[in-house]
Amino acid sequence: MATKGDVLLLDFWVSPFCNRVKIAFAEKGVPYEDKEEDLFGGKSDLLLKSNPIYQKVPVLLHGGKPMCESTNIVLYIDETWASPPLLPSSPYDRARARFWADFIDKKVFDIGSSIWKTKGDELEAAKKEFIEILKYLEGALGDKDYFGGDSFGFVDIIAIPLTTWFLAYEKFGDFKVEEKCPKFAPWIKRCLERESVAKTLPDPQQVYEFVIMMRKMHGIE
Amino acid sequence: MATKGDVLLLDFWVSPFCNRVKIAFAEKGVPYEDKEEDLFGGKSDLLLKSNPIYQKVPVLLHGGKPMCESTNIVLYIDETWASPPLLPSSPYDRARARFWADFIDKKVFDIGSSIWKTKGDELEAAKKEFIEILKYLEGALGDKDYFGGDSFGFVDIIAIPLTTWFLAYEKFGDFKVEEKCPKFAPWIKRCLERESVAKTLPDPQQVYEFVIMMRKMHGIE
Numbered sequence: 378m379a380t381k382g383d384v385l386l387l388d389f390w391v392s393p394f395c396n397r398v399k400i401a402f403a404e405k406g407v408p409y410e411d412k413e414e415d416l417f418g419g420k421s422d423l424l425l426k427s428n429p430i431y432q433k434v435p436v437l438l439h440g441g442k443p444m445c446e447s448t449n450i451v452l453y454i455d456e457t458w459a460s461p462p463l464l465p466s467s468p469y470d471r472a473r474a475r476f477w478a479d480f481i482d483k484k485v486f487d488i489g490s491s492i493w494k495t496k497g498d499e500l501e502a503a504k505k506e507f508i509e510i511l512k513y514l515e516g517a518l519g520d521k522d523y524f525g526g527d528s529f530g531f532v533d534i535i536a537i538p539l540t541t542w543f544l545a546y547e548k549f550g551d552f553k554v555e556e557k558c559p560k561f562a563p564w565i566k567r568c569l570e571r572e573s574v575a576k577t578l579p580d581p582q583q584v585y586e587f588v589i590m591m592r593k594m595h596g597i598e
Numbered sequence: 599m600a601t602k603g604d605v606l607l608l609d610f611w612v613s614p615f616c617n618r619v620k621i622a623f624a625e626k627g628v629p630y631e632d633k634e635e636d637l638f639g640g641k642s643d644l645l646l647k648s649n650p651i652y653q654k655v656p657v658l659l660h661g662g663k664p665m666c667e668s669t670n671i672v673l674y675i676d677e678t679w680a681s682p683p684l685l686p687s688s689p690y691d692r693a694r695a696r697f698w699a700d701f702i703d704k705k706v707f708d709i710g711s712s713i714w715k716t717k718g719d720e721l722e723a724a725k726k727e728f729i730e731i732l733k734y735l736e737g738a739l740g741d742k743d744y745f746g747g748d749s750f751g752f753v754d755i756i757a758i759p760l761t762t763w764f765l766a767y768e769k770f771g772d773f774k775v776e777e778k779c780p781k782f783a784p785w786i787k788r789c790l791e792r793e794s795v796a797k798t799l800p801d802p803q804q805v806y807e808f809v810i811m812m813r814k815m816h817g818i819e
Contacts, residue, residue: 430701430734444693446700456689468677472665479667480651513651 384409387424387436389416391587393486393538394447395435396577400534401451403573405458448478451534463531470525477517477524478535484510485539493549493588494595504550508557515560522567529571537568537578544581545588605630608645608657610637612808614707614759615668616656617798621755622672624794626679669699672755684752691746698738698745699756705731706760714770714809715816725771729778736781743788750792758789758799765802766809 386402388395388411402409414424414434427436427443437444437453444450455463464471488510491503514536518524524532543554543565555562568574592598607623609616609632623630635645635655648657648664658665658674665671676684685692709731712724735757739745745753764775764786776783789795813819 439690442690444690444697446697449693449696449700452696453689453693456692468674469660469663469665471677472670472674475670475673476665476667479670 383440385438386411387414387421387427387434387438388412389414389434390579391541391584392434393541394433396538396541396579397447397534398435398437398450398454399577400538400573401454401463403577404461404463404529404534405454407454407458448482448535451531455531463534465525465530474525474531477514477532480513481532481536481539485536486542489539489542489546492546493592494597496597500550504552507546507550508552511554511558511561515558518560518564523564529568529573533568537565537574540565540568541578541581541584542588545585548585549588549592604661606659607632608635608642608648608655608659609633610635610655611800612762612805613655614762615654617759617762617800618668618755619656619658619671619675620798621759621794622675622684624798625682625684625750625755626675628675628679669703669756672752676752684755686746686751695746695752698735698753701734702753702757702760706757707763710760710763710767713767714813715818717818721771725773728767728771729773732775732779732782736779739781739785744785750789750794754789758786758795761786761789762799762802762805763809766806769806770809770813 384402384407386395386398386409388399390413399411412421412423414420416434420432423438424434424436425432427438428445431445433445435445435447435450437450439453439457444453451463464474485507488503488507492500492507495503517532521527523529524536547553569578605623605628607616607619607630609620611634620632633642633644635641637655641653644659645655645657646653648659649666652666654666656666656668656671658671660674660678665674672684685695706728709724709728713721713728716724738753742748744750745757768774790799
């Protein structure tokens with residue numbers, strides 16, 4: 378078992394990517410030190426040195442060794458602290474889980490951000506694409522409780538922190554996820570009942586206020 | 599060991615992504631059936647059914663079960679046929695390998711394609727970014743023979759098929775990778791001496807002619 382000082386997360390409270398790492402640690406029961414980065418005031422030298430290419434959080438330092446990119450970090454956590462396993466055991470189910478994690482990484486946050494960054498036709502196109510993406514995810518979920526089946530796991534950890542931004546998308550996009558994707562909403566609720574998730578994720582109202590501030594910074598009225 | 603009919607690859611000869619899968623199979627000594635897709639005449643129903651989201655090659659069908667996205671497929675191959683291992687064994691080295699594979703996936707082909715799809719300032723910007731990307735990869739390679747150290751492995755398999763397109767980038771971008779990235783060129787040569795690579799990859803001259811055809815299709819003179 379790690380000692381707390383050995384495991385350091387460079388973090389930012391509203392980042393869904395950082396929150397994936399925190400949920401994974403909570404699931405594994407791994408203690409860690411959390412260092413909130415001041416992304417607007419100036420990134421720390423440790424962040425810039427540890428992630429010179431992307432200069433982004435999260436960065437995980439384990440015994441001083443840096444790792445970047447949240448999905449990669451969650452896989453590292455699963456390989457380093459084996460119990461309980463986050464990924465399924467069969468190679469086919471693992472490939473499926475990685476496929477959906479990658480799909481989520483490529484689509485959800487970027488298309489979601491287009492909803493609060495654009496207007497008019499661009500906004501309508503972003504909304505349409507965003508709902509299509511959630512429809513695909515509803516298909517992957519099927520009638521299961523979680524993406525991997527009966528128990529909360531890897532794809533749930535990758536996806537659930539992104540949903541804290543949905544209220545902001547709904548407000549600026551004038552739509553309701555629950556109406557458009559009736560299967561997706563109960564999955565969100567189910568995940569939020571889990572302690573590792575509930576204690577990690579920020580209030581969507583606070584995320585919405587953060588997005589209002591970001592819009593001002595981007596000069597969007 | 600798999601029987602040949604059990605493992606089917608939906609393939610396209612010039613795709614660096616398909617060629618990753620073929621090199622991984624060659625390294626593992628796994629026999630497989632190869633079905634060349636007619637991407638311009640019409641994709642097969644099997645491709646469209648197996649990869650409904652991206653509708654792209656490669657698709658691997660193992661016992662009829664489809665898997666998509668080349669890096670994911672190479673990981674599946676490594677988990678299914680254990681010997682010789684492609685990924686390193688320590689979680690930290692594995693995370694590093696996945697980081698570089700993901701960096702390559704995000705950058706090399708798309709920026710490289712900008713070199714033959716654009717002109718003027720856009721072309722110059724694409725060239726500059728492409729060389730920066732290779733400089734990062736030179737940094738990751740360091741003084742090692744391969745990305746993982748002394749032996750050919752996962753990151754090499756992800757990267758090397760992309761280099762068959764470099765001649766086309768050089769011709770349309772008017773530069774030489776060897777001059778800009780003196781450490782990267784010997785790594786390419788070293789990989790090409792390996793049987794799994796040599797027997798899989800197409801001749802860069804044929805790739806260049808394919809790119810000439812693609813430019814015509816895109817209306818680029």
